[in-house]
Amino acid sequence: MSPFEAVTHFFNRAADLIQLPDSTRSVLRRSYRELTVQVVLLKDNGDHDVLTGFRIQHNGARGPYKGGVRFHPDVDADQIRSLAALMTWKAAVVDVPFGGAKGGIQVDPRNLTVNELERMTRVYTNQISHFLGSHRDIPAPDVNTNAQVMAWMMDEYGKRHGYTPEIVTGKPIALGGSYGRDAATGRGTVIVMHEAAERMGLTPGECRVAIQGFGNVGGWAARVAHERGYKVIAVSDVEGGILNEDGLDIPKLLAHHTETGFVGGFPRAQPISNADLLALPVEVLLPAAMGRAIHCGNVDSLRCRIVVEGANNPITPEADEVLNRRGVLIVPDILANAGGVIVSYFEWTQNIQQFRWDEVDVNRRLTTRLVAAYDRVATFARLQNVSMREAAFAIAVQRVAETAHLRGYI
Ligand code: NAD
Secondary structure (H helix, E strand, C coil): CCHHHHHHHHHHHHHHHCCCCHHHHHHHHCCCEEEEEEEEEECCCCCEEEEEEEEEEEECCCCCEEEEEEEECCCCHHHHHHHHHHHHHHHHHCCCCCEEEEEEEECCHHHCCHHHHHHHHHHHHHHHHHHCECCCEEEEECCCCCHHHHHHHHHHHHHHHCCCHHHCCCCCHHHCCCCCHHHHHHHHHHHHHHHHHHHCCCCHHHCEEEEECCCHHHHHHHHHHHHCCCEEEEEEECCEEEECCCCCCHHHHHHHHHHHCCCCCCCCCEEECHHHHHCCCCCEEEECCCCCCECCCCHHHCCCCEEECCCCCCECHHHHHHHHHCCCEEECHHHHCCHHHHHHHHHHHHHHHCCCCCHHHHHHHHHHHHHHHHHHHHHHHHHHCCCHHHHHHHHHHHHHHHHHHHCCCC
């Protein structure tokens, strides 16, 4: 299945569960609007590269479209469409008043200078700017984009529309970003991991955790998990991983990563491959890199009890079935990595009010919302005897269907 077919598969399961009429299904399944743009990049040497960019708006029944921007060679229409749909269901399951969107450029940003990255971001922002708006569509960071990229997007948008900090979230604090936004997705994965582990009777000290991906989500997940007493024994990035069965010294590892850009070469740990990391005997596996990391080819090697989906779409539907049959608890992406969209909502709210909350307040509100959403999904799953993913999608689809009906879309 392609990424969008995979999300559609989970949507269809939820639609069956809540007996959604066919007419509603066909409206909610597809994107509302899809834009493909040419991004002409002027290189530092005077050459031009012609790149392809996307902004796809899946469903806006519950509020303005919201979703990240990804710079990666694998970006294509199907991938962005799938991520836009996931955003709709994610915002709905944690009950923030946003619809779903996603954007991206098919490019390897590792081959660009900082000046080229800035020029490319500005061209892309201009190309999609008539789709954006602080009550229409609000981008955020995703893979290979960060607070600096959001600052360029805000500035470029502001040239046409005036100062509009709420046009993007995940901005630098100095430009109106929210305290706690950078950490929010990773922190959220640890909040739901804690809920899952506690309900299995596991204390943090007895939980070994392996994390694939050490960027924004994986790095913060490792830091917060370590602070809360979990034993993070393995992490990886695109170049490979490291393992220390007694637990990695995460503060020292973060310093090593900041210095070198990679987790490899960290003293007091042995090198392992990404495949080895997935197969480690751990209580919790936390994929926080790219989609489809766990598939039919490697699912049989997994030896964890819980998977917390920090990444979007990290498990294919076929592998999902296998893990469900084996009784592995999967906390699905639309719940597990929703901390980012929750604090993005807080950032947007603060910008509109021209007011700033402190970090303790942001983290407290994040925890309250995520724990409530986890509880609702776990209760639905138990009462209906379905997986956490089926429950999360069912709750989300029901909420979006209700607003779509009320607004007269269907
Ligand atoms: P990032 O670019 O900051 O980090 C990505 C990490 O994954 C890097 O460490 C990179 O080296 C590693 N990686 C890339 N390809 C890999 C591979 N094939 N094998 C192993 N590691 C690999 O990205 P991020 O923002 O941390 O996003 C990670 C995932 O989380 C994505 O699926 C993204 O959609 C999802 N997500 C991010 C946010 C957010 O707020 N940033 C929110 C929700 C979901």
